[in-house]
Amino acid sequence: MPDAAALPPHPAPEAVSMMDYTDPSRFNLAEHVLRAGAATPDKVALAVLSLTGATRWSYARLIASVRGLAGWLLDEGLQSGDRLLLRLGNTPDYPLCYLGAMAAGLVPVATSPLLTGPEITRMAAQVSPQAVIAGEGIACPDGLRRLTPPPTPETLPPADWHYGPAGREAYIVFTSGTSGTPLAVRHAHRAILGRQPMHDGWEGLRQEDRLLHSGAFNWTYTMGTGLMDPWTVGATALIAAPDIAPEQLALVLRRHDATIFASVPAIFRRLLRGPLPALPRLRHALCAGEALPPALRSDWQVKTGTDIHEALGMSEVSTFLSGSPARPAPTGSCGFPQPGRRIAVLDDAGQPVAPGETGHLAIATDDPGLMLSYEGSAAPSGAWFTTGDLVATDAAGAFHYQGRADEMMNAGGIRVSPREVEIALAGLPGITELAVAEIEPPGATPGSGTRIIACFYAGEAVSDRTANDFAAARLARYKCPRAWIPLSSLGLTELPRGPTGKVLRRRLVALCMETGFHSPPSRKAST
Known part of the structure; x- marks a missing residue:
């Protein structure tokens, strides 16, 4: 069982900014995510919820599983820097292997289990993984070494955290370009520091929270907002079991005392079509993945007495504009830059536009959450990385989303x-x-x-x-x-x-x- 004393001391929050806590010789994304939980080993870190009960993981079991998987992967002959393709379904194996790979210094490549054999073969060819860890019945590239996750990783000998520069490659996700061709996005271990502004600037996340995410384990929105963010602050992550229908989520929220609910507009819309039970523990909801219609937010406010806080982001950066409990977004806007973010609205020549004018949304290239690069391409250069989104700001400084430039x-x-x-x-x-x-x-x-x-x-x-x-x-x-x-x-x-x-x-x-x-x-x- 991991011992909190075996982990390096966590810097005091007031002494750390997202820009400067990047020890070039001693940083690991997985260790950073799990460090707060190591101080409360018996606390519930993860609960997979059904209508009849829950399967719970303590922080001690979670950390032991991640470190056990790290040791197992190394024993299988994988080495630091190797890329590992993830082909796993909607089960806890996904986040455990994702963090276990990074704990060992490997680079997990996140992919959707819905991809067909030809699709995943083409995508894998872009990143040249050394092996694939796969669930039963999920298509894998031909000719790639296949591993099956062990059933009880918490019982395996734990590996030490693999420390190194915070700017080294940590994980890869895929995003579609305007042509629809999937692009491999390379992120560094420092990307977890780029999520710190979300805790207050969007999620209003506290250590005592119980955050329920409606998505599957293998979705990047779930992985970040639903799992890694709660774990980073030592909170409890709740995930609905696959057999829970969207219309049943409100009942799950009530039965399991969720304080924050994270989802997408389509799920909020389905919940509002039926009667909602009282949700006395719910403080607010979070929305991302698609623009939130103002009428939908208003209906939720009326029926639940809580607000929905929207965030805008992308796979290359994660979220960076949002409303929050401390600063709700004005109606019709997507909110404000999260604390510490440097955001610009630029014209076609790369110059700032006046408030009220539509321009290209851009984020500073020194943001720790910004990708290293697309696979095979140079790192973002210059002062600004343009996102492909069009926005305008109002007199209060709120950003109004105008759509994708290519739409x-x-x-x-x-x-x-x-x-x-x-x-x-x-x-x-x-x-x-x-x-x-x-x-x-x-x-x-x-x-x-x-x-x-x-x-x-x-x-x-x-x-x-x-x-x-x-x-x-x-x-x-x-x-x-x-x-x-x-x-x-x-x-x-x-x-x-x-x-x-x-x-x-x-x-x-x-x-x-x-x-x-x-x-x-x-x-x-x-x-």
């Missing part, structure tokens, strides 16, 4: 944010959800350049006249949709979304093309 619509030569239009149309009577995208109208010659804004919606049928009048009262004429398309006409009951809950606008456009509409030609958002 901006061009109405009559003027750029229009899908997010702005969707917020304005959110109260359209009878509509349960909607999204806008640019399409070529029926009858237009494909590739002619003729484009209109279309609104795709679920819910009750709405007449064009009613919808047009509603839009005209809230939006400039050039921002108003010219087509109103019920999802049912495309064979859908709800908006298509990716694994993180983001609306797949390109899928909507493709379905229009299949049913008689035409998709717009490829173009850069700045045109």
Whole structure:
């Protein structure tokens, strides 16, 4: 069993900033995450919840398992710096192997278990892993050495923490570029320091909290917000078992005294469709992965008496803009820069724009949470790393998300944010959800350049006249949709979304093309 005395002393919070606690010779991400818990070995670190009970892991068992897995991986012949592909399902094996690999100085490569054999083979070829640790029935690349996680890692001989420069490679995640090709994102051990501003600047996280995340173990949002952040402060992480339906999460929140709930808009939306029990222990909720509609936040506030705090981020940096219990985001905004972050809004020439003007969101390249690089590419250079998001700031300094640069619509030569239009149309009577995208109208010659804004919606049928009048009262004429398309006409009951809950606008456009509409030609958002 790990002994708290065996761990190096944790610096006092007031003596540490996210920028300077990077001992170049003695740092390990996994050890940093588990250090606070080592001081309370009997406290529950993780509970996997079902409607009938919970499976619990103390901090002592968690730390012993991580160090046991580290020793096992080294005994299997892997060496410091080797890359280890993770192909694990929605079980505790995933975070244990993830942290165990880093504890040993290995580099875990996180991937979705839903990927097919050809997909994971192409992705693995980018990063050249030395082995794969895999669960039963999950596709793996051909020809790669396969390991199966041991059933009781807490009983294995523990490895010592592998210390080294905080800037060395720690883990790899994949993100899709604008072309849809997965990109391998390399992060350093120091990335965990880049999460410190989230504890107060978004999560309002305390040692006594019990944070329930609705996602699967093998999702990066769950891994960061649902597990590593609570463990870093010595709190308790709660994860819903796979057999818990989204509509049952409210009952789980109440039964297991969750104080913070982290999820995505689609889950909040499903919870609000039914009756909610009283949640006396819940202090607030967290949202990321997709823009939070103001109406959804308002409905949650009314029904639960608690707020939802949204964060904006990306795989290359994690979150950096957010509302928080100490500073809630103004309605319609995504909040403020987290404490210690340096954020800019830049024009196409890389110069700051005035408040109220839309520009490219950028984060300082010296942020410890920023990636080392994309695999095979140079490290981010210059003062700023642009995220691909478009934002504007208001007089209070809050940031308003305008969408991805590659999703901006061009109405009559003027750029229009899908997010702005969707917020304005959110109260359209009878509509349960909607999204806008640019399409070529029926009858237009494909590739002619003729484009209109279309609104795709679920819910009750709405007449064009009613919808047009509603839009005209809230939006400039050039921002108003010219087509109103019920999802049912495309064979859908709800908006298509990716694994993180983001609306797949390109899928909507493709379905229009299949049913008689035409998709717009490829173009850069700045045109």
